[in-house]
Amino acid sequence: MKKFVLFFFFLISAWAEPKLKVVTTFSILADLVEQVGGDRVEVVSLVGEDQDPHMYEPKPSDIKKITDADLVFINGLGFEGWLHRLIKSSNYKGDLIIVSDAVHPRLVFEGTLIRDPHAWHSIPNAKIYVTNILEALKKRDPASKNYYEARAQAYTGTLTNLDHTIREEIDKIPPQRRKIITAHDAFGYFGNTYGVEFLAPKGISTETEAKVQNVVDLIKKIRKYKIKTVFIENIADPKLLRQIAKEGGATLGGTLYSDALSSKEGPAGTYLKMMNYNFGLLLKAMKQYP
Ligand SMILES: [Zn+2]
Structure with missing residues (x-):
């Protein structure tokens, strides 16, 4: 009984350790902060799993979350x-x-020149995200500096391994087969880093309707290049695709996770799982060309 009571007090004191309250705008970023911050941070994401950050309408409760945040x-x-x-x-x-x-932005022409926000789909960029997260956590909570640094270093190592795997596997695919259709232009950074061409009926935001001419051109390209697979996205309506x-x-090649993670139990519950899962589907599709 005495042991149990002591154990109980130990738990209480461990819980009492205050955690940094962190707010992130979307679920992919929430996971990256958790990877570096571990159990010293409590992360809340404004836009949740499988939700579209482009179309998000803030709730009154979001104001309180931001007011209460440390970062x-x-x-x-x-x-x-x-x-x-x-x-x-x-x-x-x-x-x-x-x-x-510090990410080098991909510029897209959509009437005017705009910056493509989906930088996280390139792992070298995700490593820049991790570095920026690490610096911010250390600045806000210097006492945990070593803890954050060790976690960021281990995680960056895992990211580097996956980056190498993706490059090795895609290098084996002939360049003319590396064409992929998705719902919106979310994978341009992936395309630039790993040498894959992504085509989409919609631009870098999901907000605007697809132009009829874009859809017609896309169908022509599918026939011309004998593209076998078209992907839907977890945040977009699959009807058009x-x-x-x-x-x-x-045929439909499955669901790519573009701007949001899946639930924890789903196939893309973390950034690493998302990258692995997307990469697996893309590789399978590119191997299906005649
Ligand atoms: Zn997007």
């Missing part, structure tokens, strides 16, 4: 257009950390 992490590159009003409405006085700082696949004579 707020955002992607940047124009991804969270809805955030600044939230920050203004809150009493938040802490740092706003843009994790894509189903139609495109049908018209082009292709």
